[in-house]
Amino acid sequence: MIRQIPAPSPKTRAIRAGAVLLALSLASVAAALVAEAGATNGFDLWDGLRTVLIFVTTGWLAWGAMLALSGLPQPSRARKQVPQLVVPEPRTVVLVPICNEDAVATFTRIEAMYHSANEAGLTLDIAVLSDTQDAANAEREKAAFAELIAATGGAGRIFYRRRTDNRGRKAGNIEEFIRNSGGAYEFAVILDADSLMEGETLREMIAKMQADPQLGLLQTLPRIVSAHSLFGRAMQFAASFHGPIFTRGLERMQGNTGPFWGHNAIVRVRAFAESCALPELSGKPPFGGHILSHDYVEAALLARAGWKVQVDHSIDGSFEEGPENVLSYAKRDRRWCQGNLQHIRLLWAPGLAGWSRFVFLQGILAYVVSLLWASFLLVSIAATVLAPPPDYFPEPYNLFPVFPSDRTKEITALAIGIVGLLILPKLGILFDAIRSGRVHKFGTAGKVFSSLLLEILLSSLLAPVMMMFQVRAVLQVFLGRDGGWPANARGEGLIHVWEAFRASAWIVAVGAVGLAAAYYLSAGLVPWLLPVGVPMIAAPLLIAWSSRPLTHTLFRVPDEDHPSPVVARYRALMAAKLKPTTQGGTSPTQVTADAAA
Amino acid sequence: MMETSEFARPATDGPVVHNTAAEAGAGWEPPSAPLDMPRQVLENERTTFDWLSVARLFRARTRA
Numbered sequence: 161m162i163r164q165i166p167a168p169s170p171k172t173r174a175i176r177a178g179a180v181l182l183a184l185s186l187a188s189v190a191a192a193l194v195a196e197a198g199a200t201n202g203f204d205l206w207d208g209l210r211t212v213l214i215f216v217t218t219g220w221l222a223w224g225a226m227l228a229l230s231g232l233p234q235p236s237r238a239r240k241q242v243p244q245l246v247v248p249e250p251r252t253v254v255l256v257p258i259c260n261e262d263a264v265a266t267f268t269r270i271e272a273m274y275h276s277a278n279e280a281g282l283t284l285d286i287a288v289l290s291d292t293q294d295a296a297n298a299e300r301e302k303a304a305f306a307e308l309i310a311a312t313g314g315a316g317r318i319f320y321r322r323r324t325d326n327r328g329r330k331a332g333n334i335e336e337f338i339r340n341s342g343g344a345y346e347f348a349v350i351l352d353a354d355s356l357m358e359g360e361t362l363r364e365m366i367a368k369m370q371a372d373p374q375l376g377l378l379q380t381l382p383r384i385v386s387a388h389s390l391f392g393r394a395m396q397f398a399a400s401f402h403g404p405i406f407t408r409g410l411e412r413m414q415g416n417t418g419p420f421w422g423h424n425a426i427v428r429v430r431a432f433a434e435s436c437a438l439p440e441l442s443g444k445p446p447f448g449g450h451i452l453s454h455d456y457v458e459a460a461l462l463a464r465a466g467w468k469v470q471v472d473h474s475i476d477g478s479f480e481e482g483p484e485n486v487l488s489y490a491k492r493d494r495r496w497c498q499g500n501l502q503h504i505r506l507l508w509a510p511g512l513a514g515w516s517r518f519v520f521l522q523g524i525l526a527y528v529v530s531l532l533w534a535s536f537l538l539v540s541i542a543a544t545v546l547a548p549p550p551d552y553f554p555e556p557y558n559l560f561p562v563f564p565s566d567r568t569k570e571i572t573a574l575a576i577g578i579v580g581l582l583i584l585p586k587l588g589i590l591f592d593a594i595r596s597g598r599v600h601k602f603g604t605a606g607k608v609f610s611s612l613l614l615e616i617l618l619s620s621l622l623a624p625v626m627m628m629f630q631v632r633a634v635l636q637v638f639l640g641r642d643g644g645w646p647a648n649a650r651g652e653g654l655i656h657v658w659e660a661f662r663a664s665a666w667i668v669a670v671g672a673v674g675l676a677a678a679y680y681l682s683a684g685l686v687p688w689l690l691p692v693g694v695p696m697i698a699a700p701l702l703i704a705w706s707s708r709p710l711t712h713t714l715f716r717v718p719d720e721d722h723p724s725p726v727v728a729r730y731r732a733l734m735a736a737k738l739k740p741t742t743q744g745g746t747s748p749t750q751v752t753a754d755a756a757a
Numbered sequence: 758m759m760e761t762s763e764f765a766r767p768a769t770d771g772p773v774v775h776n777t778a779a780e781a782g783a784g785w786e787p788p789s790a791p792l793d794m795p796r797q798v799l800e801n802e803r804t805t806f807d808w809l810s811v812a813r814l815f816r817a818r819t820r821a
Binding site for chain 2: 287321337338340341342343344345430433434435436437439461505506508509
């Protein structure tokens with residue numbers, strides 16, 4: 161049977177069309193305002209560039225706002241019934257690909273999930289697929305695996321395999337398992353080293369896959385847990401508070417051509433095997449070679465083969481950890497940037513669904529837009545500096561002078577509108593949370609509002625710094641520099657000012673030189689550039705300050721007050737392992753200290 | 758029986774073998790159940806850029 165690419169429902173089509181039209185309309189309004197302002201003293205090349213740049217960048221912001229808008233309407237009162245697992249339980253394996261991770265923490269998470277799955281009545285296999293190349297780390301993994309088997313009695317159900325040739329990285333790692341053992345399983349849950357999932361959640365995911373034989377992949381919305389720093393907890397709060405609404409909007413817009421984020425998802429093994437063996441792209445990295453951001457491509461390939469790919473924001477009990485500071489975030493973002501820009505090669509891949517191509521385009525724009533914003537600032541300065549002097553007598557024989565019209569109000573309105581596109585969706589989510597009562601899971605409405613304001617302030621301060629990291633990443637990729645797949649910086653926390661300065665001195669320099677140049681060329685522009693320039697100059701302080709631990713009651717999330725059982729179990733197991741032992745031999749503390757070193 | 762996509766390359770990767778570069782931990786007994794994974798095609802064979810493909814970029818492609 162040849163499957164067709166799953167067609168979007170009329171409702172999905174309508175939501176997509178509405179979102180695209182509204183985003184384009186808002187972008188057109190912004191472009192018209194800039195074009196009109198530029199035309200007061202003659203429309204030249206710089207005005208044209210500014211108009212195009214503001215059209216694209218505002219359109220992108222508006223698109224993000226549309227995701228929130230699409231997700232705000234509450235689902236119909238008749239809640240979709242959660243299907244029950246049909247026995248006999250289909251054979252399912254949990255895959256945990258790892259590479260140079262903290263072995264103790266990783267295997268402890270697996271232990272917590274193993275117990276949780278057993279308590280949920282599941283008999284899952286768990287396969288730890290290691291690509292660790294460092295021999296010392298590999299020994300720690302073997303030791304941690306042996307401890308895990310001893311603690312759980314899971315021999316014959318928990319496996320550990322290490323590849324010494326990590327061809328294809330994570331995608332190749334999973335492919336190797338599927339090629340050798342995939343025939344034994346109907347479903348595979350794919351996790352990251354820092355993932356945690358409740359046994360009941362795994363049960364629900366398997367049941368949903370059973371209930372829909374056309375479903376090739378089901379993606380959950382993982383919640384960030386265990387954040388400690390100001391930056392980490394702000395991200396954790398934003399993901400927990402805003403994430404479900406944005407994801408609901410994504411669900412409604414993507415329909416059956418949904419996303420795969422590489423982890424905390426379940427796949428139909430047969431579907432994955434027949435459609436997801438990724439090729440090496442011709443040419444050298446960063447645009448050729450192995451596909452770095454393989455998850456988006458695998459989702460597109462599943463859709464191409466006629467399988468449904470869905471994200472479900474309502475599935476609870478799925479967790480991950482996030483970066484604790486700006487530098488860890490930037491390091492991860494560099495890989496994602498290269499991976500997404502590599503998708504430029506795939507925009508014309510044969511047979512893909514139109515929406516899959518649009519998803520690739522969105523991923524590319526997510527990074528290129530930082531370059532466009534930076535270009536807009538530079539072009540705006542150039543346009544102002546190079547503007548011709550006003551012509552008071554544009555018509556010959558005119559007795560009375562014509563003064564250029566002042567467009568300050570319109571440009572101010574444009575600036576407010578752009579800020580509104582960023583803030584209004586978040587306020588909309590807050591009002592929706594108050595109306596539905598969801599806000600009480602995060603504290604009082606006042607506390608949540610304060611958290612929201614602080615999150616907006618922090619993200620506004622850090623936005624220019626993040627923009628510079630992304631601009632550098634985009635330029636590096638376009639200049640052919642391969643960033644590869646550096647080891648994940650999980651658990652890295654406090655950054656000292658000197659370390660932050662070493663990492664961001666170039667941002668300080670760009671900010672200082674930029675403001676100085678603007679003051680020299682056109683002092684009137686400086687107030688407009690301060691919201692960008694000052695955070696850039698203060699980058700080391702912002703990076704260091706936001707990496708400090710935060711124990712305040714702000715940014716509370718439900719998981720902090722009432723952690724999910726699997727998270728609580730993981731923490732208890734880790735606490736027990738990190739206690740110093742009274743006997744001889746290598747203590748868990750030493751093992752963890754070695755891993756940290 | 759697993760279906761073969763029209764976008765999959767013929768199997769030229771050789772027979773499926775266990776990864777001889779892999780090490781197993783004690784207790785590693787994965788079920789030996791090989792599953793074919795045909796390599797997917799993501800690049801067009803054409804060497805020159807087909808400008809008409811721009812027009813087809815966002816049109817959903819379905820097969821009968």
